[in-house]
Amino acid sequence: MTTAATGLRGPTTAADTPDARAAREPHPGGTGGARRRRRLVPYLFLAIPVGLLVLLTYVPVVNMFWYSVTDWDGLDKVKTFVGADNYREVFTDPDNVRVFWVSLYYFVGSFVQMVVALYFATILSFRIRFKNLWKGILFFPYLINGVAIGLIFLNFLRPAGGLDSTLTAVGLESLVRQWTGDPDIANVTLAGVSVWRYMGLNFVMFLGAIQSISSEVYEAAEIDGASRWHEFWFIILPSIRPIVGLSLILAISGSLSVYEIPKVMTDGGNGTETFVMRTVWMAFNRGMVGLASAMAVVLLLIVLVITWIQRLVLPDDEVDLA
């Protein structure tokens, strides 16, 4: 969102300088038609992406809202209007409610993820040897496709797989578990895999924010006798608060829309079914596209509400770091 704002500001300021204005009007005696045409050009350029966006995003979304108040099964030629029945069922069917609880595991996991990411980002913002190597290592998991990660961990966590062998080798047999088979820890395991994957993204976001803090601030702090901890607590953390806020929003919507990793690793078995998995199952396996659309609308609304709350709590104008 912030990039879009600066992107718009750029050309406006450029146009205000006299040079730019001169460059724009090389022929002061140009006809009105040519000027109108010139004024039209940006809109023509805009028309294609906006047209695609409308065709591929807004029309399907509007359709989804329509499906969500019908009993469509995905095939039938007739769609019967059923009002808010589907929405009622999203929140009353115990099987649907259960998947919300599963999201909590990922939500808690995302806090762990942010703390770890912040820790690494802070360390790597100080002067450290092989900085880029560490950065690469930490960011790499995020670049791997989610399905591949699922398959990697499937083998790593299966009984007598990589993790169990490692634990046995270092004499910690007592910790060996059925990582996905034990219903008490299956969701923790999957949330852990998710943390492993997305930590790199958080890390890079935090690091970017930290590096944009002017070095003068640190120097001034050092003169005042601030320790590393003080630097973190009084300079770094306040400066990157908007990014932390943004991460929080991504964490909430992310924990509701977990899909790939549990899909590949357990396919929703053993109580690991997530909201999106259930939505997909509802549409394509149970054949209740109407109800599934209602679930998708609910997810959309939840994310919108959370974003709105975030904007109330963390207003935009604090983005200014320097």
Add this chain to the structure above:
Amino acid sequence: MFPQKRRRRYVSLAAIGTVLTLAAACGSGSGDEPTTPATGADAEPAGEITVLTWRTDLVEDGTFDEYVTAFKEKYPDVTNVKVEGITDYEGEVKTRMNTDNYGDVLAIPGSVTPDQLGDFFEPLGAQDELGEEYRWINDKSFEGLSYGIPVVGNVQGIVYNKKVWDAAGVTAFPTTTQEFLADLQSIKDAGIEIAPLYTNYKDSWPLTQWDGARGAVTADPDYVNKMTQTDTPWTDESDSGVIDGLLYDVVAQGLTEADPTTTNWEQSKQLLGTGKIAAMVLGSWAIPQMAAAAEAAGASADDIAYMPFPAQVDGTFHAVAGGDYNLGINVHSSNKVTARAWIDWFNHDSGFSESQVGLSPLVDGPVPAALQGFVDEVELLTMNAAPAGKESLFADIDTASGIVTTDPKYRQKIVDDARSGSRTKEQVLTDLNAAWAKGRAEVGS
């Protein structure tokens, strides 16, 4: 009757695949001009057709190329038969059926309810007339018209490793579920590497294969129709109750794999062949795949054998025989004559059913050698069609109840509960009955 027969489903790619195919289906496809005038009784097969198939393995290994060559030899005017193998067949085809472009010949997805058949498929003939030539056409018939013909018939039971059972001293087919459990226990006691019975919980669709025993337990070809008439199909005596009760018991007694969330379908074939597992509940279609895997793993294909579901009525075993996927013709097809010729040729001349160790869909078709022993000892049943006007009732109740018996999810839940003990067997059956009753009330049957 056995709608979810996805042999070669590659786990987890389902949703991604759907999106990709959607894109592909929009991009490529239906530019082909109709080369033949659409119908007409005596039009000769000619031109080009597209065939959608779920057997991606047979597309990859060239079997379908041979079929196409043979078909073109018989009908020289046919210029091309384009075969599209689809990995997530059910999901992708259902999405494509929202357009007009879903091939000329395709297997009817299990999720199409009988009353929808006419919207999407060309009627192939009157049900009673077609029934003189083909078996198992009831499933895909509606109001006296048949829309699909099965490519092969399967019997439903349990595929097992004979060597392991013999070594544990079990030589006769178990006749009751109690005996079956005891046999599995003695196999476990004799020492087996992984488990006596493998659920394939992770890949999950094999759990739907347990449904194959519906009707066989009480030898009642109307069992599924009767389910729509009762609020309590899951009792201790009913087919559903016995089947799902057995699943609960077998898991609760520790006779299945220790960690079901890490099972692997492709691997399970080898495990059975090499005797690391002793049995799996699967349709007879699985026999050739298991035999091939056994040989590839260095074991003998002769060890793979087939037994009926452990239940007898009047001292006789019963097994349900039914059609696999039914081939139908796209109602929007521009070359229905050739499409029909393909279906007839596929059933009469292709040799597909023999190669799959299945029963022929033809009324007077042969029984394959590998099933002969089984067929001698077991009485085969064909499930009756739903009565007129109630063709879609079962599917409607099934969906409304939220159980969705065609989907593995509720059996995964049974396995979960049996492992953790969070619900007893009685509670599981009671909850299923409650959901079913709710579904019936909602549908208003």
